[in-house]
Amino acid sequence: MAATYPDAINDPIFELIAEASASLELESYVIGGYVRDYFLERDTAKDIDIVTIGSGIALAKKVSALLPAKPKVSVFKTYGTAMLKTGDLELEFVGARRESYSKDSRNPAVEDGSLTDDQNRRDFTINALALSLNKKNYGDLLDPFGGMKDLKNRIIRTPLDPDTTYSDDPLRMLRAIRFSTQLGFHIEEESLQAITRNASRIEIISKERIVDEINKILMAEKPSHGFALLHKTGLLPFIFPELVALQGIEEKEGQRHKDNFWHTLEVVDNIAKATDNLWLRWAALLHDIGKAPTKRFDEEIGWTFHAHEFVGSKMVYKLFKRLKMPLNEHMKFVQKMVLMSSRPIVLATDVTDSAVRRLIFDAGDHVDELMTLCEADITTKNPNKQRKYKSNFKLVRKKIEEVEERDHIRNFQPPVSGEEIMDTFGIKPSREIGIIKDAIKEAILEGEIPNEYEAARSFMLKKGKEIGLSVSASED
C-alpha cells in the first residue's frame, strides 16, 4: 500500500484544486519543491507546482473560477503552463509531459505524457515526489525513484542517467549544487562525476539563469559549500574565471602569500553569519579579485598586491556586465565596498579622529556595511591575532559612532553654499568657489574647524583673503 500523507495537503487551497480537477475529470498531483520542503520540515515554498494528466491551462482556469477573487491566470502557451496567485501563494499548473532534448538547447520538444513520464523529466529524485489530489487516493505519495530514501539520507540524485540529465539541461548542474548548498545535501558520486564531465555544457545556459542560482548559493547559510563544488566540478572557470585566478600559493625566497581563493570563501561564510544583504555577500565574494592581476614579488617587502582594491572595483563592472547583471546602484555598492575594503584595516592600527572622519565621509551611508565586510575579512588562524583584530575593529566602530555623533559627517553637506561664497565675494561661478569649498571640507575632515556654519563662514572669509578675494560692498 502506498504511504499516504493527507496532512501535507490539508490546506483548503488543495481541496479546491482537487475539486476543480475532479469536475474536469482530470487526475492531478502536487509535485516538486512543495512536497520536498514539507517532508524536510522546511518553511514550505510559497510556489506550489501542480501537475495534471491533461491540460494544466484548463485546470488553472477552473481553479480561478472557483476562487472568490477570480485571480488572473497567466498562460505560457509555449510551455503549456499556467500560473495564478492567491493570497501569498503562487500556483503553477502544468500538463504531464514527456520531453526530448536536442544538443544545443535546454528547451525540449514536449508531448503529452503520463505522471511517470512527468516524474522522469524532473531533475532530482527529491524533486519528483508527488502527492495525489484525487478522490480515490487523496494524499498518497507517488515516489517511483526512492526520493523519500534520498531525503532521509540527504542525497541529491537524478531519476535517470545523470549524464543524460545534465547534458539535456545543464542548468541542472547548478541546481544540484544549489540544492546541496541550501539543504546541506550530498551530491551522489555518479552525479558529481557527470557534472564534471558535462561542465562546459553550462555555456548554453543564459547568464540570468546562472546568476539566479549563484544568488541562491550566496544566500545559503554556508555559501562556501557551493563555491567549493563549483570549483571541484570545473564549473567555476565558466562563471568566475576571476576567482579561479585567485587560487594557489606561490613561494619565493621563502616567502608565501595566502591562497586567496580559499580565503575568499571563508570571508563569504563569515559575512553570511553577519548579514542577509545579498550585495554585501557579493562584495565579500569579489573583494579580493584584484589580487590576481596585481600580484608582484618585491625583493624588499615580499608579495604585494598594490592597488588591488582599485583594480578589483573596475573588475566588478566587467564581471557584472559579462553576467548580464544590472549595472545599477547594487553594482556601484559592490564596487564601493571592494574599493574601500582595506581602509578600516589601516585604521585599526592607528585610530585618529581625522582618519575616522575621512572614512565616514568616503563610505557615506555604507560605513556599517564596510565594517561588516572588514570584520568578515579576518580569517587568521592565530587566536591571538584574531582577538586583537576583532577588538581593534570594535574600537573603530565605537570611534565611528563618537565622531559621527559629534561631527555629523555621514551625509556631509557643505555648511557654506557656493551661492553664499559668490555673494560674499561678489564673484560669478568660477574656479575659486571650488577651491574655497574644498578647503572648508578639508578643514572639517582634518578637525581644524567643527562642521558648523559660523566656523565655516569665518574660515571661508580667511581662505578668500588668502587667494586674493575681497568681501563685496553689498555684504558689508
Ligand code: ATP
Ligand atoms: P525552489 O522553489 O526552492 O527553488 P523547487 O524544487 O520548487 O525549489 P522550482 O524551480 O520551483 O524548484 O521548480 C519546481 C519543480 O520543477 C522542481 O521541484 C522540479 O521537479 C522541476 N524542475 C525545475 N527546474 C527543473 C529543471 N531544470 N529540470 C528538471 N526539472 C526541473
Ligand code: MG
Ligand atoms: Mg519552487
